Amino acid sequence: MQITVVGTGYVGLVAGACLAETGNDVVCADVDQGKIARLNAGEIPIYEPGLEPLVERNLAEGRLRFTTDVARSVREAEIIFIAVGTPPGEDGSADLQHVLAVAETIGRNMPQDGAEKIVITKSTVPVGTAGKVREAIRRHTSRPFHVCSNPEFLKEGAAIQDFMKPDRVVVGVESEYAREKLEELYSPFVRTGNPVLFMDIASAEITKYAANAMLATRISFMNTIAALCETVGADVSKVRQGIGTDERIGSSFLFAGIGYGGSCFPKDVKALIHTLRSCGVDPVILEGVESVNKVQKQLLLDRITARYGEDLSGCTFAVWGLSFKPETDDMREAPSLDIVEGLVERGARVRAHDPQARHEAERHFAGLLENGSLTLCDHNYDCLPEADALLVLTEWAPYRRPDFDRIRTLLREPVIFDGRNLWEPEKMRERGFEYTSIGRPAVAPLAAVATQAAAAN
Numbered sequence: 001m002q003i004t005v006v007g008t009g010y011v012g013l014v015a016g017a018c019l020a021e022t023g024n025d026v027v028c029a030d031v032d033q034g035k036i037a038r039l040n041a042g043e044i045p046i047y048e049p050g051l052e053p054l055v056e057r058n059l060a061e062g063r064l065r066f067t068t069d070v071a072r073s074v075r076e077a078e079i080i081f082i083a084v085g086t087p088p089g090e091d092g093s094a095d096l097q098h099v100l101a102v103a104e105t106i107g108r109n110m111p112q113d114g115a116e117k118i119v120i121t122k123s124t125v126p127v128g129t130a131g132k133v134r135e136a137i138r139r140h141t142s143r144p145f146h147v148c149s150n151p152e153f154l155k156e157g158a159a160i161q162d163f164m165k166p167d168r169v170v171v172g173v174e175s176e177y178a179r180e181k182l183e184e185l186y187s188p189f190v191r192t193g194n195p196v197l198f199m200d201i202a203s204a205e206i207t208k209y210a211a212n213a214m215l216a217t218r219i220s221f222m223n224t225i226a227a228l229c230e231t232v233g234a235d236v237s238k239v240r241q242g243i244g245t246d247e248r249i250g251s252s253f254l255f256a257g258i259g260y261g262g263s264c265f266p267k268d269v270k271a272l273i274h275t276l277r278s279c280g281v282d283p284v285i286l287e288g289v290e291s292v293n294k295v296q297k298q299l300l301l302d303r304i305t306a307r308y309g310e311d312l313s314g315c316t317f318a319v320w321g322l323s324f325k326p327e328t329d330d331m332r333e334a335p336s337l338d339i340v341e342g343l344v345e346r347g348a349r350v351r352a353h354d355p356q357a358r359h360e361a362e363r364h365f366a367g368l369l370e371n372g373s374l375t376l377c378d379h380n381y382d383c384l385p386e387a388d389a390l391l392v393l394t395e396w397a398p399y400r401r402p403d404f405d406r407i408r409t410l411l412r413e414p415v416i417f418d419g420r421n422l423w424e425p426e427k428m429r430e431r432g433f434e435y436t437s438i439g440r441p442a443v444a445p446l447a448a449v450a451t452q453a454a455a456a457n
Contacts, residue, residue: 001025001185004077006070006102008035010046010159010263010330011122011152012083017051018163020058022188027065029073039066047329047356050160070102074109079185081150082133083122092270094126103133107140118178120148124212124268126275127205130172146178149201151208156262157327164189169196172204209275212268213286218253219260220292226256226439236439237421256439258393258419259296261324261333266293297335300391300417301342303436307415308388313347318383318411321394321420322354322361329356331364335419336393340365344373351375351383355396384410395420404431414445 001024005016008030016028030036035045042059044052058064067073074080084098099121106119119137121130134147149172154162169186173179179198186196199207226236236256244251260266269286276283308315324334331337340350350373354361358376368374377383380399384390384407392399400422408414408431416428418437428435429443436442 001181002076002078003027003081004029004073004079005081005083005122006030006074006105007081007083007085007098007123008032008039008045008066009083009085010048010156011154012081013039013044013046013055014048014051014154014159014163015081015083015122015152017054017058017064018160018189019185020064021054021164023063024185025063026058027067027073027077029067029070031068031070033068036066036068048159049157049327054160070105071109074106075111077117078115079118079120079181080106081120081122086123086125086267086271088267088270091274093274094124094267094271096125096129096132099123099125099129100132100136103136104140107137110137110141110143110145112143116143116177117145118148118181119145120150120182121205122150122152124151124208124264124271125149125205126209126271127202129205130201146173146175147201148173148178148182149204150182151204153208153211156330157325165192165194166190167194169194170204170207171196171198172201173198174201209268209272212264213272213289215253216260216265216269216293217285217289219255219257219265220289220296222254222256223259223292223296223438229439230441233441234439235441239439256421257296258299258335258339258438259293261335262328262330263332266333297338298342299438300339300393300419303417304343304389304391305346311347312343315348316387316412317343317348317350318387318390319350319352320354320380320383320390320392320399321396322352323357323394326394326396327356329354329360331357331360334393337364339391339393339419340368340374344368349373349375351377351387353377353380353383354394355398381406381410386410386412388412389415389417392416392418392420392422395422404433408432 003019003024003026005012005028008028012028016026020026038045042056044055082099082102084102086094089095130147130149151170166189171182183196190196225239229236240254243249244254269290273283273286322336323329323331343350361376365374414432415434421437425435425440425443429446432445434444
């Protein structure tokens, strides 16, 4: 099929590469000339495991192209995906200006003959957007066309696998023609029997927001339980096992921590709250989810100031992990933003490491890097010498089995604040650490180990 994907961000780039991989002729179009030049040179602007070789292979074999000529790519396509950004407005609603601008471009470039075009909203958009897209196109053409909704469910860090082997594909359609075409398009991805779920467009649009809001709710729910566990001396990890083995609940997204971030959950929860309010539905549940997450991002800061005082002048903290989750370089809404800035505002110096997010950190923390309050380190152990404590903010795999003797020797004191519950408290006590995690009892080092560590330092 002749496919155009308008927008070469995270969703558009992954979708375009994966659709090309199954034999389609795909053009990814974007008005950003610099980004298109980089992509044509084989340079991938985001970190996503498996994406770079996929793009390189399909570029070399001629199935994938990148262009700034959006109008031409629209004219030549049979199926057009709209995959541009929908950033949150001041009121939390999704900003649709880029989506509707693409719709206007499609309408102006609709040929007067040839096959009927299928226009698909791939961007995360609120219910009713497909109707607005249809109106924007219709203002410029009388040619028949079909508007569909096909929300993405890609996890950053596993997006290629999610697209190539989806657990389900959700498609909102209003015509049999569009249904048949999209069933054919997605047939290579569901050969193992996972469903393509065809439904009305409004249901498809709501499904995306409902899915992300449910996952965010599970995270905030578990963080609330973690707060209770700390109050009564329970262990949230054991509670998670107790409820996660219930087949009605399952164990996914029940890890306590320092809150969710990224490009999806925060803005999608806000957008769904806005939609609920505008439709007269009480958003109290999601307001609670958002409130818990806001508190959770401040949790480590509160614990640090409780131990060291509000004035952190003279303190240095080592930070492992800056991206909002492992296997991505994305720092949008990451807890690290609040924590690092909060430490510096209180007078501390920070040395940080992340396996992939250094370039994003340079952008987000430009001012802190310039004034010397933040240093980005090439290796995780480089953060540690003479630091007052280590903070774990992202659960990257290389952090899971570190050299604890080396950590204890390099730190000024053997103190760890673990925001991702990577290690067992009792074992950390035996290793000679003062160890604070989320929803589990804090521990002090065994006296003998602590004495040995002090002597070594």
